[in-house]
Amino acid sequence: xxxxxxxxxxxxxxxxxxxxxxxxxxxxxxxxxxxxxxxxxxxxxxxxxxxxxxxxxxxxxxxxxxxxxxxxxxxxxxxxxxxxxxxxxxxxxxxxxxxxxxxxxxxxxxxxxxxxxxxxxxxxxxxxxxxxxxxxxxxxxxxxxxxxxxxxxxxxxxxxxxxxxxxxxxxxxxxxxxxxxxxxxxxxxxxxxxxxxxxxxxxxxxxxxxxxxxxxxxxx
Numbered sequence: 336x337x338x339x340x341x342x343x344x345x346x347x348x349x350x351x352x353x354x355x356x357x358x359x360x361x362x363x364x365x366x367x368x369x370x371x372x373x374x375x376x377x378x379x380x381x382x383x384x385x386x387x388x389x390x391x392x393x394x395x396x397x398x399x400x401x402x403x404x405x406x407x408x409x410x411x412x413x414x415x416x417x418x419x420x421x422x423x424x425x426x427x428x429x430x431x432x433x434x435x436x437x438x439x440x441x442x443x444x445x446x447x448x449x450x451x452x453x454x455x456x457x458x459x460x461x462x463x464x465x466x467x468x469x470x471x472x473x474x475x476x477x478x479x480x481x482x483x484x485x486x487x488x489x490x491x492x493x494x495x496x497x498x499x500x501x502x503x504x505x506x507x508x509x510x511x512x513x514x515x516x517x518x519x520x521x522x523x524x525x526x527x528x529x530x531x532x533x534x535x536x537x538x539x540x541x542x543x544x545x546x547x548x549x550x551x552x553x554x555x
Contacts, residue, residue: 381467384483390534390542395552397462397485397534399434400469402426402509404462406440406491406527408451422448425513426462427505434554438462438487438527439494439502441513443520456490460527483536487529494524502526 381400385392403425410420425441428434438460442449452458463484464470465477475482494502502524507514516522532549533541 381469384464384469384536387536390536391544391548392552393483393536394485394532394534394544394549395434395436395554397464397483398428398436398438398487399554400464400467401462403466404438404460406448406458406460408448408458408491409455410447411451411454412447420448420451422446424448425506425510426460427509429501429505430508435501435505436550436552436554437529439505440491440525440527441506441510441516441522442525443522445520452491456492457488458491458527459486459488461486480535480538483534485535486533486541487527488531489527489529491525491527494526498526499524 382396385396387393403423405421406424407419407421410416410418412420426438428437428439444450444453461484463477463482465475465482465484469475470477470479470482473481477484506524513522529546529549532544532546534544535541
């Protein structure tokens with residue numbers, strides 16, 4: 336009798352919890368940074384992709400639409416020294432609607448990636464519209480060239496005093512959680528000095544864009 340009662344109670348509890356669990360599984364994650372880290376897929380929040388013939392404009396568009404990317408450096412860890420080492424970093428090229436094209440980062444010496452960059456500042460950053468609703472709505476796989484993504488190479492350096500305020504505002508307005516990160520980690524602002532740009536937004540291989548073409552784009 337007691338066993339049946341416990342079974343009934345468990346069934347009732349499961350029935351009560353099921354809707355809440357389902358909501359957690361299917362609802363977009365609402366983070367405290369950027370545009371919700373998954374909660375910014377309203378059509379009005381993502382302007383149309385620029386014409387694919389204008390690769391420089393596509394590159395600037397992807398940079399500005401992305402809140403994070405994967406940055407690859409050369410590892411200094413003895414176990415994999417000299418090997419490619421990638422990590423996900425939050426980033427921003429400016430406040431929403433006012434992108435500069437420069438990817439800014441908020442870094443700490445405690446990050447292994449930063450140790451790599453201190454020895455060799457050369458790095459490669461990739462960003463993809465797979466993190467927006469663009470590819471999901473059109474049914475594009477993240478690896479498909481139709482899911483526009485870009486690859487930027489260059490060197491990562493600390494931001495100087497001239498750019499400090501802009502870098503800080505650019506990152507904190509899109510990633511407000513950063514303001515609460517512990518000061519004991521000695522965070523600093525950095526940027527990627529872009530030297531090479533590849534754009535993958537269609538079949539036939541990457542399109543090469545020069546930094547001059549990239550920065551000469553007038554963002555609307």
